Amino acid sequence: MLGNRVSRRDFLRFGAGLAVMGLAACQEGGQQPAASPTPVVTGPPLKVGIIEPNSGVFADLGRDQINGFNLYLEKVNFVAGGRRIQLVVEDETADPATALTKARKLIEADRVDMLAGVISSASALAMRDLVHQSRVFTVISNASANDITRARKSPYIFRVSNTNYQMAFPLGKWLIDNGHNRIVLMFADYAAGREVADALRQGFGSGEIVDTIPFPLGNTDFSSVIDRIRASRVNMVAGFAAGTDAVIFLRQFAQAGLAGRIQLALHDSVDRAELAAVGRDALGVYTSDFWAPTLDNPANRQFVDEYRRRYNEEPSRYAVAAYDAARLLVETINAVNGDTSDPDRLVRAAETIRFDSPRGLFEFDPTTHHVVQNIYLRQVREQGGRVTNVVVSDLGRIRDPG
Numbered sequence: 001m002l003g004n005r006v007s008r009r010d011f012l013r014f015g016a017g018l019a020v021m022g023l024a025a026c027q028e029g030g031q032q033p034a035a036s037p038t039p040v041v042t043g044p045p046l047k048v049g050i051i052e053p054n055s056g057v058f059a060d061l062g063r064d065q066i067n068g069f070n071l072y073l074e075k076v077n078f079v080a081g082g083r084r085i086q087l088v089v090e091d092e093t094a095d096p097a098t099a100l101t102k103a104r105k106l107i108e109a110d111r112v113d114m115l116a117g118v119i120s121s122a123s124a125l126a127m128r129d130l131v132h133q134s135r136v137f138t139v140i141s142n143a144s145a146n147d148i149t150r151a152r153k154s155p156y157i158f159r160v161s162n163t164n165y166q167m168a169f170p171l172g173k174w175l176i177d178n179g180h181n182r183i184v185l186m187f188a189d190y191a192a193g194r195e196v197a198d199a200l201r202q203g204f205g206s207g208e209i210v211d212t213i214p215f216p217l218g219n220t221d222f223s224s225v226i227d228r229i230r231a232s233r234v235n236m237v238a239g240f241a242a243g244t245d246a247v248i249f250l251r252q253f254a255q256a257g258l259a260g261r262i263q264l265a266l267h268d269s270v271d272r273a274e275l276a277a278v279g280r281d282a283l284g285v286y287t288s289d290f291w292a293p294t295l296d297n298p299a300n301r302q303f304v305d306e307y308r309r310r311y312n313e314e315p316s317r318y319a320v321a322a323y324d325a326a327r328l329l330v331e332t333i334n335a336v337n338g339d340t341s342d343p344d345r346l347v348r349a350a351e352t353i354r355f356d357s358p359r360g361l362f363e364f365d366p367t368t369h370h371v372v373q374n375i376y377l378r379q380v381r382e383q384g385g386r387v388t389n390v391v392v393s394d395l396g397r398i399r400d401p402g
Contacts, residue, residue, distance in 0.1 A: 050090070051099060053094060149370035165199040168195075210233075292376060
């Protein structure tokens, strides 16, 4: 994946709390957004444990989330409820056992007041029992497995990103409602890919799935997938490819001469990093997601402008989710006037928080503690000299069934 990287040294400096007044060292050449007037600090420091990957396959996503956390916290001078926020950052890696070990360290050794972050669903599920038993207020900023806020939900866990169902079901429904009643379904054959495929099938209802093509995560040769798509004689392919799989598939799909001839509708598979890698080869691809850089509302225009100035690049969905996670933490701390001693009081405060996010109205389902949000159909187009995701339809306000 492409983009500026946060060095391990700067990542650790961030976690050590040296960045309380802003993380200029983390990215070179950017400008910090305007902060609010310096608030009065009256209480002891408040520790927030951040678990994000700084190594392994998800490192770029972790970097984007660190950027999002930083961007919002700079706006409030790293202060909430009269307390200075100190971030203690640990590397999630791509191993759930390691993530669990890091969470235990943060809770038992560092004695953090709150936890946030987590890219991998396997990591989030591995941490769940520890978080629940320790009663630590936790905000998941990415991991999307349905069960995190369904069968294995905890009152102390809130999620600000999405479930796999929440974005795939309305995409399947859009396909059938718009005359795409014969499709090929393709997906990366791992837990998230299978959840996406199941939700797409549900939304697609009575439509005909001509062929179903699972492929291994980390695939480098899509020739057999593309041959089956060509042989199916459909005009629409729907499904899910993650990260480098999406990049390689889109390149090989275009090289096979199918781009523009067969349409693609892919659950959240084309974001900043993928567009930076494939450029015009992604033109015309539809995706479903909770946000787009071109989403037209005041909060998003401000967010995109501040992010570009701060980091000299386009924001991603991962940065938006972390930005909102940071706001949730701040508003929860403010609501209890900085007193984080009662985790159940934190939970009650967070359940009532609503605000205008870059994605639109942000609020929680009080039963599942999962975000209720609008899901948008996006299409990759050229706009303003950029190849970007443009919102073409609002698929509605979607509440995960829990």
